[in-house]
Amino acid sequence: MIRLVNIRKVFNAGRHNEFTAIEDVSLTIEQGRVTVFNGPSGSGKTTLLSIIGCMARPTAGRIWLEDREITSLPERFLTSIRRGTYGFIFQHFNLVRGISALENAMLPAFPTGQSRKSLVQKAGRLFSIFGIADRAESRVEWLSGGEQQRVAIARALINDPAIIIADEPTAHLDTKLSEEFIGIFKLLRDDGKTVIISSHDPVVCDSPIVDRVISIRDGRLQ
Amino acid sequence: MILHPAIIALLLSSIIICLMVVYCSYHGWILVRKWDITSGSELQLQLERRTYLVSTVLGYVFAFELVSLFLYIFTAENLHSMFVGAMCAAGTLNAGDFGYSTLLVKILVFFLAGLWLIINHANNKAHDYPLIKQVYVLLLVIAPITVVEMVLQSIYLLHLRADVITSCCGSLFSSSAAAVSPSVPFAAGLRLHLLLWPALFLVVVQGAFVLAKGRGASVFALFCAAAFVVSIVSVITYISPYIYELPTHACPFCILQAEYNYRGYVLYVSLFGGTLTGMGAGAVDFFGQTGSLREIMPRLRSRLVLISLTAFLVFALLVACSMVFSNLKS
């Protein structure tokens, strides 16, 4: 369970291009549910996601993850929490070019010291679940958009995180692929994972599997 | 100056090390003043990132200092033929001012840098950087000492003059140096070797006590430091003649050579390593009594004590074997 209290995020504080991305956001994200942040681009969704996902620290306010306050944890510890608790799926997939799909999926687990063999097995299993086992050794540049996305999802799941965060996941997908994607998220939710999505795509926001929709505009909740 | 490549290497590396440490202490100075773990500001983030830089640099400095220590002794060893009467490194170090002083300061920097790394490691383990001030104050102490080391080494190396043939008279008239005895001057008169086995015994006993009861680590650190001094002097005056099987040859450097199976390396590495980890255990214990370190500290301390004890035992074993199996009968 994630709790945010009076979160405020300001970029370039004190300089001429000072910009407040998020203003006075307080909310609680329930465990095991699918939550969607709905809002136009520039509304602060991405910033909010990166704060929830321990990628950035808020300028003011406090955050609790379960019972632990993580607001001012040093970057070092924030990262290890992030690695174990969260799995990220980025809008542009952000896969590393030049290496295979399998290698990409295993990357987040490299610093944890698990043996390569066990990681190959884990990734292989995930690839099978998502139907891309035959593309495991291909370079990511040669995969289609849908295949790349599944690799990105597998990568997000390699460390078996409790929370999945997806930023505009259907932005580059047509309707059919979008619906397949939502199907995958249903799987994750049924598995007990908490899913947080940011999207302004109605296919996502109006989907029956979504438990809660939070609207954001200009850095504030509606 | 003897324009030997190794001398150039030593001068160059000490300048590099000095610059790196001084650069880090500049950052350290800012850090000590502006650090505030509770603030989430940009500045704090920058400072946290800086700590990575300083840790990395000091890690390398420690490694370089260690290698440079050996290079220094090797060079002294290699150049001994340049000086009338010098039989080994000991002679070379005597041939100029500050030869031995440089060695002592190098050893000091080695220990301080090693301690810094251990304390910094402990600091990084806790989630709120509890020892950050201590760590950077220690850095500010180390920095001027590296400058002193560089200065002393430079004076020594730059003023070394080989005893070579000058114009018509040969070295007979140009060098008035009497044959330099291979023994290290200050150690000769002391009879510290009598304390060797008691000192080692105390270290082992106190170490076991710390492992069992979790207390007394500071005393352990003190015993280690004392054992270090006693051991070094004993190696020079008492043990090395057994290794050389020659009662008059009391030299700390020749045991590093191939003809003695490089025994010197094992001796010195185990002794230095044991002392460093022992003192590290004491430091970690001293700082880790409160706050976020309290849970993590005991494990770290035990590991350090264990390494220290192993090292001292290896040292003791090698010393005992060298003496028992030597052909020299006292």
Place this chain on the structure above:
Amino acid sequence: MEWIEKQRNVLDFTLSSILRRKGKNIALFTVYTAMVFLLASVMFFTHAIKKEAALVLREAPEIVVQRMQAGRHALMPLAYLEKIRAIRGVSRVEGRLWGYYYDPVVGANYTLLTGRKSLPPGSMVIGNGISRARGVYEGDLMSFRTYSGENAGFKVTEILSAESELVSADLMLVNEEDLRHLFGLPREFVTDLAVTVRNPRELNTIAAKIADLLPDARPIIRDEILRTYEAAFDWRGGIMVVLLAGAVLAFVIFAWDKGSGLSAGERREIGILKAIGWETSDILLMKFWEGAVISLTAFLLGTILAYLHVFFASSILFGPALKGWSVLYPSFKLMPAVDLYQVATLFFLTVVPYIAASILPSWQAATVDPDSIMRT
């Protein structure tokens, strides 16, 4: 163990990452290797030639006594020999006959010696250098001018072996009579004396006694010669290293530049890594391995190439600068002589500056903001 697995995984990724950016890394690698090659060649050569000189000088007499007159080397009267023989501790004294002959045809100085065994009159044994310079071989005749202007012909009976070239290239061995005739040396004189002592520890004392006894003589101790040679070679080696300092500096700047100039692709990659859960220390670890792999390979390759260059190709690139000015260069193959000490010195001259130059750029790369990737 976890730690080892982590190193393996990171190293794997680092290697693939190096190969993915071949252009930049090959440039760095080439310059690095060239750096190591140059410095290693200088050091191997200096070290090997010092060893060679030491070996050669082992055969030299422990003390050589020369007579000085007006500050210059003058002929030694045989009477002095008896005086020195009388000193306690001296086991043997011998007169040596030798001299320099200037050959205007090639503009070189030859060293004339009386050989160990007596040669038939009118014949001589010459070194390879002379043979090459003058194009004379066994059976040929060489003509010399004596001190009084007459011509003296010598027949070459043997040419000294190539292996001894370092010391014998410019040697001419003739018998005693011929030498005295060529140089006009009277019977009562020799060029200098070779003294052997019973106890090597007494060398300095005996040399002092000789100096006392014969005020116009200077005793030269073998060790002094050795020291002087060593100092000379060291000095030459050192000068080369200092000259190469400019190259080292250029290399350091190059390394710094390559390190700081993160291409967009690299920056993106590191951003991704940080976003998916790599800590700053993990990125630093990756950078460390990158530096280590490049350093190690460049160091090894450079050292091996230098070894081949010095010991198999006779240092063709800069031999003359290290051997000294001369007309007759002996062509010789040095005996391979490399030790850990030289490797350590090389390490300090090349790898340490590289590491120092790459720490800051590595750190700057590693502290890329993780959420930078969210924004692109």
